[in-house]
Amino acid sequence: MQIAVEGKTTDIPEGASCLDALKESLSGKKLRKVVACKCGGRVLDLSAPVPESCQGLEPVEEDSPEGLDLLRHSAAHVMAAAVKRLFPDVKVTIGPAIENGFYYDFDAPKPFTPEDLEAIEAEIQKIIAENQEFTCTVMPKAEAREIFEKMGETYKLEIMDDLEQDTVSIYRNGDFVDLCRGPHIASSGALKAVKLTHVSGAYWRGDENRPTLQRIYGTAWSDPKALKKYLNQVEEAKKRDHRKLGRELDLFSIHEDVGPGMVIWHPKGALVRTILEDFERKEHLKRGYDIVVGPTILKKDMWEISGHYDHYRENMYFTEIDEQIYGIKPMNCLSHMLVYKSRIRSYRDLPLRLFELGTVHRHERAGVLHGLLRVRQFTQDDAHILCRPDQLEEEIMGVIRFVHDVMGLFGFEYEMELSTRPEKSIGSDEDWERATNALKSAMESHDLPYDINEGDGAFYGPKIDIKLKDALERRWQCATIQCDFTLPERFDLSYVDQDGERKRPVMLHRVVLGAIERFMGVLIEHFAGAFPVWLAPVQARVLTVTDAQNEFAEEAVAVLKARGIRVEADLRNEKLGYKVREAQLEKIPYILVVGDKEVEERGVNVRIRGNKNLGMQSLDDTAAMILEECQKPFAQGGMSYSFAHANASSL
Numbered sequence: 180m181q182i183a184v185e186g187k188t189t190d191i192p193e194g195a196s197c198l199d200a201l202k203e204s205l206s207g208k209k210l211r212k213v214v215a216c217k218c219g220g221r222v223l224d225l226s227a228p229v230p231e232s233c234q235g236l237e238p239v240e241e242d243s244p245e246g247l248d249l250l251r252h253s254a255a256h257v258m259a260a261a262v263k264r265l266f267p268d269v270k271v272t273i274g275p276a277i278e279n280g281f282y283y284d285f286d287a288p289k290p291f292t293p294e295d296l297e298a299i300e301a302e303i304q305k306i307i308a309e310n311q312e313f314t315c316t317v318m319p320k321a322e323a324r325e326i327f328e329k330m331g332e333t334y335k336l337e338i339m340d341d342l343e344q345d346t347v348s349i350y351r352n353g354d355f356v357d358l359c360r361g362p363h364i365a366s367s368g369a370l371k372a373v374k375l376t377h378v379s380g381a382y383w384r385g386d387e388n389r390p391t392l393q394r395i396y397g398t399a400w401s402d403p404k405a406l407k408k409y410l411n412q413v414e415e416a417k418k419r420d421h422r423k424l425g426r427e428l429d430l431f432s433i434h435e436d437v438g439p440g441m442v443i444w445h446p447k448g449a450l451v452r453t454i455l456e457d458f459e460r461k462e463h464l465k466r467g468y469d470i471v472v473g474p475t476i477l478k479k480d481m482w483e484i485s486g487h488y489d490h491y492r493e494n495m496y497f498t499e500i501d502e503q504i505y506g507i508k509p510m511n512c513l514s515h516m517l518v519y520k521s522r523i524r525s526y527r528d529l530p531l532r533l534f535e536l537g538t539v540h541r542h543e544r545a546g547v548l549h550g551l552l553r554v555r556q557f558t559q560d561d562a563h564i565l566c567r568p569d570q571l572e573e574e575i576m577g578v579i580r581f582v583h584d585v586m587g588l589f590g591f592e593y594e595m596e597l598s599t600r601p602e603k604s605i606g607s608d609e610d611w612e613r614a615t616n617a618l619k620s621a622m623e624s625h626d627l628p629y630d631i632n633e634g635d636g637a638f639y640g641p642k643i644d645i646k647l648k649d650a651l652e653r654r655w656q657c658a659t660i661q662c663d664f665t666l667p668e669r670f671d672l673s674y675v676d677q678d679g680e681r682k683r684p685v686m687l688h689r690v691v692l693g694a695i696e697r698f699m700g701v702l703i704e705h706f707a708g709a710f711p712v713w714l715a716p717v718q719a720r721v722l723t724v725t726d727a728q729n730e731f732a733e734e735a736v737a738v739l740k741a742r743g744i745r746v747e748a749d750l751r752n753e754k755l756g757y758k759v760r761e762a763q764l765e766k767i768p769y770i771l772v773v774g775d776k777e778v779e780e781r782g783v784n785v786r787i788r789g790n791k792n793l794g795m796q797s798l799d800d801t802a803a804m805i806l807e808e809c810q811k812p813f814a815q816g817g818m819s820y821s822f823a824h825a826n827a828s829s830l
Contacts, residue, residue, distance in 0.1 A: 182200050182229060182233065182234070182235065182236055183234060183235035183236070184200060184201060184203070184204035184205070184235065184236050184237075184238070185204060185205075185237075185238070187204045189203040189204055191203065191229065193231075194228050195228065195229055196225065196226050196227065196228055196229070197215075197216040197218075197223050197224070197225050197226070197227055197228075197229055197236060198216075198225040198226065198365070199229075200216075200229050200236055201213060201216060201225075201236065201238055205238060209238070209240075210238075212240045212241050212242070212401075213225070213238040213239060213240055213241070214239055214240070214241045214246050214249050214250065214364045214365070214369060215239040215245070215246070215249050215362050215364070216236045216237060216238055216239060217236070217237040217238075217239055217245070218230055218233040218235070218236055218237070219232075219233065219234075222239060222245055222249070222362050223362055224313070224315060224361060224362040224363060224365070225364075225365045226314070226315070226365065227315070227362070241369070241401040242401040242402075242405070246401065247276075247399075247400070247401065248276045249276075249362060249363065249364055250364060250369070250370060250399045250400070250401065251276035251277070251280060251281040251398075251399045252274075252275065252276040252281065252363065253313065253352075253363045253364045253367070253369075253370065253399075254281050254303075254370055254373050254397060254399040255274030255275065255276065255281040255282065255283045255397075256274065256313075256350065256352055256355065256357055256359070256363070257303055257306050257307065257311075257352065257367050257370065257373070258274070258281075258283055258299065258303055258373075258375070258395060258397055259271050259274055259283045259285075259355060259357065260306055260311075260352060260353055260354070260355035261299050261300075261302035261303045261305075261306060262283070262285060262299055262395070263354075263355060264302055264354075265295075265298055265299060265302055266287065266295075268287075268288055269285045269286065269287045269288075270285065270286040270331070270332055270333065270334055271283065271284075271285060271286075271332060271334065271335070271357070272284040272285065272286065272334040272335075272383065272392060273334075273338075274357075278654075279398055279409060280376070280396060280397055280398035280399065281396070281397055281398070281399065282394050282395060282396045282397070283394070283395055284381050284383070284392040284393070284394045285392060285393045285394075285395065286334065286383075286390060286392055286393075287392075287393045290378070290393060291378045291393050291395065296375050296377075296378065296395070299375060299395070300373075300374070300375045303373055303375075304373075306352075306353065306367050307367050307368060307370050307373070308368075309353065309367065309368075310366050310367055310368030311352040311353040311366060311367040311368075312352065312365065312366045313350055313351070313352050313363040313364060313365065313366060313367070314350065314351050314352075315348055315349070315350050315361055315362075315363075316348065316349050316350075316351070317346055317347070317348045317349075318346060318347065318348075318349065319345060319346055320339055320342065320344070320345055320346060320347050323339060323347045323349055323358065324336060324339060326349070326356065327339070327356075327358070330356070334383070335357075335358045338358060339358065348360060348361060350363055352366075352367055353367075370399060371400075371401065371402055371403065372399060372400040372401070372402055372403045372405065372406035373397060373398070373399045373406075374397060374398050374399075374406060374410065375395060375396070375397040376396045376397055376398060376413070377395075377396050378393055378394065378395050378396070379394050379396070380392070380393065380394065381393075381394040382546070385544075387544070387546070398410075412651050412652070415651060416651055416653070416704070418707065419651070419703070419704040419705075419707045419708070420550075420704065421550055421551055421552075421699075421700040421701075421703035421704050422550040422551075424703050424704075424707070424708040425448070425550070425551070425703065427708070427764070428447065428448075428708050428765060428766065429445050429446075429447055429448075430444075430445055430447055430448030430451070430699075430703070430716075431443060431444050431445055431448040431551070432445065433550070438555070439545050439548050439555070440543060440545075440548045440553070440554040440555030440556065441554070441555060441556050442551060442554055442556070442557075442696055446716075447716035447717070448699070448716070450716040450745075451699065451710065451714055451715075451716050452695060452699060454713075454714055455692070455695065455698075455699075455714070456536055456558075456560075456695065459536065459560050459691070459692070460534075460536070462581075462585075462818075463532075463534045463562070466532075466577070466581060467532055468532040468533070468534040468562060469531070469532065469533055469534065470534050470535065471514070471515060471518050471533045471534065471535050472535055472537075473508070473511055473513070473514025473515065473517075473518075473535060473537060474508075474514065475507060475508060475538065475540075476498065476505040476506065476507050476508065477505065477506060477508060477513055477514070478503060478504070478505055478506075479497070479503075479504040479505065479506055481506070481513050482495070482506045482513075484669055484670065485512070485513055485639075485666060485669060485670075486605045486638065486639060486665075486666075486669065487506070487509070487510070488506070489605075490603055490604075490605065490638040491509065491638065492506075493542070494509055494541045494542050494543075495507065495509050495540075495541070495542060496540050496542060507540045508537070508539050508540070509539050509540060509541045510539060510559075510561070510688075511535050511537035511539065511559065511561040511563075512561075512563055512666065512686075512688055514535075515533045515535070515563040516563070516666065516667070516670045516672060516686075517670075518533055519531060519533070519565050519672055519684075520670065520671075520672055523675060524565075524673070524674040524675070524684075525674060525675050526567060526674055526675065526676045526677055526682075528674065529565065529566050529567050529570060529674060529684060530564050530565065530566035530567075530570050530574055531564070531565045531566070532562060532563075532564045533562060533563050533564075533565075534560075534561070534562040535561050535562070536558055536559070536560055536561075536695070537558065537559055537561050538556065538557070538558045539556075539557060539558070539559060540555060540556050541555060541557075542555065543555055550700055551696045551697060551699055551700030551703075552696075552697050552700045552701075553697075554694075554696050554697075557694040557695065557696040557697065558694065558695045558696070559690050559693065559694055559695070560690050560691050560692045560693070560695065561688075561689075561690055562688075562689050562690070563686055563687065563688055563689075564578075564686065564687040564689065565667070565672065565684040565685070565686050566684060566685055566687070567674070567676075567682070567684065567685070568685055571617045571621075571662070571685050571687075572617065572620055572621045572624065574687055575617065575618060575621035575643075575660060575662070575687065576621050576625060578660050578687065578689045578691075579595075579621070579622075579625075579627070579643075579645075579660070581691055582645055582658045582691055584818055585691055585692070586645075586647055586658075587812075587815070588812050588813065588818065589702065589705070589711075589812075590705075590812075591647040591648060591649065591705070592647070592648045593645050593646060593647045593648065593658075594628075594629075594630070594645070594646050594648070594654070595622065595627060595628070595629040595630075595643055595644070595645055595646075596629060596630045596631070596632045596643070596644045596645075596646060597615070597618055597619065597622070597629050597630070597631050597632065597641065597642075597643055597644075598632040598634075598635035598636045598637075598641060598642045598643075598644055599615060599631065599632070599633050599634060599635070599636050599641050600615070600634065600636050600641060601634045601635065601636055601637075601638060602634065603638055604636070604638045604639070605638060605639055605665055605669075606639060606640070606664065606665035606668075607665075610664035610665055610668075611640070611641065611664075613664060614640050614641050614662035614663065614664055614685075615641045615662075617662050617685075618641055618642070618643050618660070618662050622643070629643070632644065636661075637661050637663075637688070639661075639663050639665045639666055640661050640662050640663035640664070640665060640688075641661070641662055642659050642660060642661040642662070642688075643659065643660040643661075644656055644658075644659050645657065645658035645659065645660075647701070649701060649704060649705040650704075650705050650706075650707075651704075655697075655701045656693070657690070657691075657692055657693035657697065657698055657701065658689075658690055658691050658692070658693060659688075659689065659690055659693065660687060660688075660689045661687065661688040661689065662685070662686075662687060663685070663686045663687070663688060664683075664685055664686075666686055667683055667684050667685065667686050668683060672684055672686075702714075707766075708766050709766040709768075709788060710766070711812060712768045712769075712805060712808045712809050713808075713809035713810075713812065713813075715745070715766075715767070715768050716745065717745055717746070717747055717765070717767050718744055718745045718746060718767070718768055718769060718805055718809075719739060719744055719745070719746040719747075719767065719768065719769035719770075719771055719801075719805060720746065720747055720748070720749055720762050720767050720769070720770055720771065721735050721736055721739075721746065721747070721748045721749070721771045721772075721773060721783065722748075722749045722755060722758045722759065722762065722770060722771065722772050722773065723748070723749070723750055723773050723774075724755050724772070724773065724774040724775075725774075726750070726752060727775065727778075728773045728774060728775070728777070728778050729748075729750045731773060731777070731778045731781070732748045732750060732773045733748060733750075735748075735771065735773065735783060735798055736748045738798045738802070739798065739801070739802055739805075742802040742806065743806065744802055744805050744806070746771075749761075749762070755772065759772075759786070763788070763790075766788065767788065768787065768788045768805075768808075769785060769786070769787060769788070769801075769805060770785075770786040770787075770788075771783035771784070771785055771786075771801065772784040772786065776795070777795065780795065781797070781798070782795045782796055782797045782798065782801075783795070783796060783798065783801055784796075785801060785804075
């Protein structure tokens with residue numbers, strides 16, 4: 180049979196393996212980097228026979244995204260093999276590859292200790308040195324059951340009970356046997372850089388009523404340099420952890436006495452949040468949005484009409500008032516549709532863009548709550564655009580341009596992903612196809628690259644997820660654009676078209692920052708707590724050398740405040756070095772020192788965050804410099820914003 184590899188067609192015998200086919204076309208150096216092959220989008224083991232219907236093979240290299248997934252999945256198997264060697268009584272469950280690493284869940288008689296991890300890691304290196312081959316066997320499910328019954332691996336039996344197919348695949352490396360779809364690398368020796376990171380608890384199948392398991396996490400990379408870079412990023416991430424910086428910078432707190440997932444904003448954190456929200460309101464008004472506000476609770480009937488009660492109620496909170504069930508809103512869309520429906524709309528009224536900084540509540544499991552990044556109460560910069568079908572593409576692009584401008588303001592790069600229809604959904608096939616095609620068309624007509632995320636859309640429509648990339652190259656889901664033909668139908672929304680007929684509008688659900696809490700957490704880690712000057716809760720601090728300068732320091736604060744600078748004075752009877760160090764730890768952008776000379780010349784000695792000393796400057800020049808620095812990120816993105824009164828008293 181003939182097979183094409185990277186544009187070169189060669190003859191291979193029937194039943195030849197993927198590796199045999201690749202050997203005909205790839206050099207030895209390149210071949211050594213290949214860990215699998217791909218045919219028609221399907222990734223195959225190198226030992227797998229080339230499918231008869233295959234027209235061409237693609238090599239999967241170890242440092243590609245798919246190659247790294249294979250390395251990590253195989254590393255999970257090797258780790259499980261090491262655990263079983265050292266702890267034969269442990270039962271194995273599942274071990275997938277995840278972003279930047281892998282994990283495996285074990286039912287262990289006692290928790291793993293740090294010393295256990297060291298021993299497991301040493302055993303992993305022995306298995307890698309043994310260069311154990313990964314082999315796949317496809318067999319009847321009944322035969323596989325016998326194997327795992329003899330081994331006492333009850334979790335594998337439960338997994339097989341849920342499989343509808345008659346045959347399953349089993350992978351072996353050395354003495355370790357696992358139920359697995361694969362694919363895998365050719366042998367354990369291909370693992371060049373593996374490191375175990377930590378242990379945590381996990382419920383079997385995520386169900387808190389099922390057994391608690393020990394989850395061992397690890398990471399695997401194509402070479403030691405990549406591993407070292409990643410581990411350095413992990414250490415840097417620990418320093419930037421928003422929960423740690425939130426305490427140190429006095430931004431927010433979360434108290435179990437109040438309730439998990441509920442954030443209490445301290446003055447400085449609340450000020451940063453207020454500045455963000457103020458910017459958002461002004462920017463939305465500039466872009467043709469109307470600001471609306473809806474209630475926090477709505478009758479259960481409304482949630483039944485929308486479909487949330489059937490498809491989302493496990494994530495909602497409910498309460499009873501006057502023998503009537505109310506749902507606490509997890510989303511803001513229902514009120515916005517009622518604003519639309521409050522009067523007859525003409526085609527000339529569209530698009531209608533309704534914006535709300537709406538606080539919502541969602542019942543997240545306690546185990547997934549994480550600082551500001553996963554909470555139960557949060558505020559979304561939520562908007563709903565109701566438009567005619569012929570306006571849809573331009574409205575989608577308007578949101579993308581909005582996101583582009585705002586992400587640029589913070590220095591974020593981003594990627595786009597199209598999330599398609601999930602299993603649990605409402606609406607007709609036709610509406611889902613129209614909505615999906617509208618999102619695709621908007622991106623493709625403007626040559627915007629995107630990936631497909633199958634089955635991860637909202638229950639009422641597909642969406643574009645925009646994932647920003649932070650200073651440590653981590654990806655965060657914030658902005659999203661959802662296209663919805665279904666809810667306007669369910670709420671019987673209409674407009675009078677130019678032909679006098681009533682037509683159905685299309686609705687876009689969209690957020691730009693997403694949850695304000697989550698975005699704040701991302702910002703804190705992205706900037707390591709050193710907010711850009713325009714966003715810093717305290718932009719400048721005036722420090723005195725002795726009490727003799729206190730009067731002028733207070734005068735300087737008043738002058739700068741009048742110019743719109745967020746400034747405070749440190750008049751404590753402490754050494755100047757101590758006060759400077761404290762201001763640096765609080766990551767204040769400008770430290771303004773006042774001594775006798777500064778009082779005499781009515782100026783301040785300016786130190787910029789990062790220890791750059793500008794020397795003596797007048798108060799007017801200092802204010803102008805700070806305000807100019809505030810404007811820089813806006814000017815670079817072609818945006819404008821007034822900071823003349825951006826201080827706490829005017830907000």
